[in-house]
Amino acid sequence: MKAMLLKGKNQPLVLDNVPDPVPGPGEAVVRVLACGAGLTIHHARAGRLPIQYPRILGHEITGVVTATGAGVTDLKNGDAVTAYFYLTCGHCYWCRINRETLCDNFGGYVGRECDGGYAEYVKLPAQNFIKLPEGMDWKKHPAEIGVICDAIATPLKITRKARVTPTDTVAVIGAGGGLGVHMLMVARWAHARKVIAVDSRAAKFETCLKVGADSTIDASEGKVAQQLIEQTAGRGADVIFDFVCTKETIESSVAGLNKGGRLVLLAGSGQRFDADGPAIMRKEIEVMGSRYATKQEVIESLELVARGDLWPLVTEKVPFTEAEAIHQRLEVGAITGRAALLMS
Numbered sequence: 001m002k003a004m005l006l007k008g009k010n011q012p013l014v015l016d017n018v019p020d021p022v023p024g025p026g027e028a029v030v031r032v033l034a035c036g037a038g039l040t041i042h043h044a045r046a047g048r049l050p051i052q053y054p055r056i057l058g059h060e061i062t063g064v065v066t067a068t069g070a071g072v073t074d075l076k077n078g079d080a081v082t083a084y085f086y087l088t089c090g091h092c093y094w095c096r097i098n099r100e101t102l103c104d105n106f107g108g109y110v111g112r113e114c115d116g117g118y119a120e121y122v123k124l125p126a127q128n129f130i131k132l133p134e135g136m137d138w139k140k141h142p143a144e145i146g147v148i149c150d151a152i153a154t155p156l157k158i159t160r161k162a163r164v165t166p167t168d169t170v171a172v173i174g175a176g177g178g179l180g181v182h183m184l185m186v187a188r189w190a191h192a193r194k195v196i197a198v199d200s201r202a203a204k205f206e207t208c209l210k211v212g213a214d215s216t217i218d219a220s221e222g223k224v225a226q227q228l229i230e231q232t233a234g235r236g237a238d239v240i241f242d243f244v245c246t247k248e249t250i251e252s253s254v255a256g257l258n259k260g261g262r263l264v265l266l267a268g269s270g271q272r273f274d275a276d277g278p279a280i281m282r283k284e285i286e287v288m289g290s291r292y293a294t295k296q297e298v299i300e301s302l303e304l305v306a307r308g309d310l311w312p313l314v315t316e317k318v319p320f321t322e323a324e325a326i327h328q329r330l331e332v333g334a335i336t337g338r339a340a341l342l343m344s
């Protein structure tokens with residue numbers, strides 16, 4: 001099959017021929033129709049994550065099952081599916097209580113510890129494929145359907161984690177990125193009173209406002225906490241989702257929270273920060289970490305898109321052989337929303 005291969009640390013992706021994957025016991029092979037290209041994948045492409053080469057990247061997949069291995073009973077050829085990003089064991093304590101992002105036997109990531117979706121076919125443990133719901137037009141919109149499993153599921157999870165209510169003002173740090181844009185969308189869907197987009201790239205604000213933000217803060221001007229407080233009549237934001245997670249963004253988020261405020265840290269590599277303990281206690285502030293989403297949250301995200309509640313923003317769709325050009329644009333932050341590769 002044809003695949004876009006990453007052959008070494010920070011090398012350009014190159015088109016190559018590799019053997020067609022054959023499913024072993026408990027595995028399935030899927031013909032890929034589309035695969036999302038986001039920042040998480042780009043960190044791997046750019047050599048910022050440990051990886052064994054050569055590797056086929058990509059985890060936001062829309063595809064059709066073409067072969068199943070021994071013991072696979074819940075998938076059959078022709079099933080339309082997406083993929084779950086994490087390789088989890090399915091039987092530890094955390095997997096059993098539906099919190100598999102905390103799996104005790106965490107096996108890594110699709111497209112990093114095993115080959116992913118930048119190829120004509122992808123082989124994964126059958127439990128990593130999630131069937132698409134009835135009524136979802138995956139043939140017409142494979143790119144949009146493919147990115148739901150991360151770009152919608154992750155915001156859905158943290159919207160619940162932060163308990164967003166209709167009286168809450170929500171701020172999104174890194175709002176112009178692929179995850180941030182969808183976070184604005186989901187916060188709006190969750191009926192937040194006001195949604196504030198915070199980003200250092202003002203060129204992305206037009207899109208932020210279009211998908212759900214009510215106002216914007218240009219972080220390149222600094223003083224983000226002060227601006228958050230000014231935009232909320234002196235109170236501060238009730239919920240802040242920080243997708244940048246540097247020392248600077250975390251500290252300004254804590255300072256920009258209202259009483260009873262919730263801060264969720266997710267994505268980026270994360271940094272240590274100095275916290276104002278007395279303020280956290282006095283204001284009953286909650287600081288939460290989060291990572292990705294559960295399979296249940298992916299299933300629910302698919303359902304929400306299928307019924308028209310939400311629709312992913314894929315602004316660039318290119319043939320998969322042009323993956324490297326998309327990653328060059330990801331490197332410089334030039335993509336708004338998500339990009340996706342199309343296989344056919």
Ligand SMILES: [Zn+2]
Pocket residue numbers: 088089090091092093094095096100102103104105106
């Ligand atoms: Zn587990």
